[in-house]
């Protein structure tokens with residue numbers, strides 16, 4: 158059952174093996190599979206694969222060990238795990254009947270608040286996942302323009318329209334041209350080379366760094382000139398870079414925007430928002446899901462939006478993320494043998510290894526030292542990364558880098 162790892166608990170507690178038996182790849186979320194978490198090197202039982210409970214920026218494994226989390230649920234949790242205000246709102250919504258035959262009034266209330274804080278938002282449709290929101294944006298753009306081709310730059314989730322994974326029909330893949338991030342010439346050349354005007358230009362406006370105003374403005378100009386719908390995927394960036402996302406930071410306003418992740422502090426809620434003239438076409442095509450109006454996610458989003466009204470959440474995320482980056486980055490600079498650097502903007506930064514093996518080794522050593530790092534992109538600052546937890550991080554880092562010293566002290570081999 159233990160597949161070569163030295164597990165010392167009872168077989169019932171061997172969550173990694175039990176998961177491997179019943180869940181292909183070990184987890185339903187790609188980035189939470191053991192291979193994605195830690196790389197493909199052999200892992201011992203000290204390396205956790207499941208959590209039992211989480212609070213603030215800490216999580217506990219089923220065997221009671223505690224870890225400080227730097228990845229914060231792939232950026233889905235911006236306030237903190239089990240935040241009391243969000244939890245109260247969700248429990249209250251659940252206890253009042255999560256879904257009925259009618260949508261809850263929260264659908265209207267949260268839509269109104271999104272219109273207030275997201276520059277491009279005049280109207281709103283809710284969905285459950287970021288992938289659904291981007292698929293809805295593309296469906297809407299194609300319906301509006303009665304065109305098919307899409308220009309895309311970024312990651313938009315797992316659904317067919319934006320995937321080249323096995324199982325996606327070639328015709329679906331051929332309907333999208335991919336352009337590199339921040340490359341004005343490539344964007345212009347790709348559109349010039351098309352034999353048809355595009356339905357949409359869709360951009361993820363922060364990948365390793367914030368997109369340049371010049372690139373986003375070029376996309377805006379080309380969309381206007383060709384009659385394409387300009388879409389920003391702000392699933393990771395809204396409620397983080399600023400409450401209003403990269404569009405609020407750069408002043409470049411898309412026609413449509415997708416939202417998700419930190420909007421509901423980990424509860425599954427996404428949204429497609431945009432200009433009323435475009436959004437209104439949602440009634441002429443088909444975008445709908447039974448759980449799109451579930452009250453719990455909407456209640457969580459309302460509580461998060463109230464957090465943003467009370468304090469400058471984005472600023473605090475950037476401060477917390479920057480301090481985390483400073484602590485880990487300094488420890489890595491002082492330990493050149495580790496071969497990993499901390500790079501990127503403070504609110505969402507990444508680990509860059511000289512080799513994949515060095516990155517794997519750091520992440521494995523860190524978790525043995527009580528620190529859960531995301532392998533590569535991104536580490537996300539949250540409000541919950543407070544002084545005591547950052548002090549604990551600072552206390553743990555020297556032992557983690559020392560453990561990777563080459564020679565007899567090396568723990569990895």
Ligand SMILES: Cc1ncc(COP(=O)(O)O)c(C=O)c1O
Nearest residue numbers: 286287288312313314390392393
């Ligand atoms: C920019 C962006 N868009 C869309 C998605 C897909 O969101 P979800 O995983 O909720 O479907 C992600 C997920 O990481 C993302 O980062």
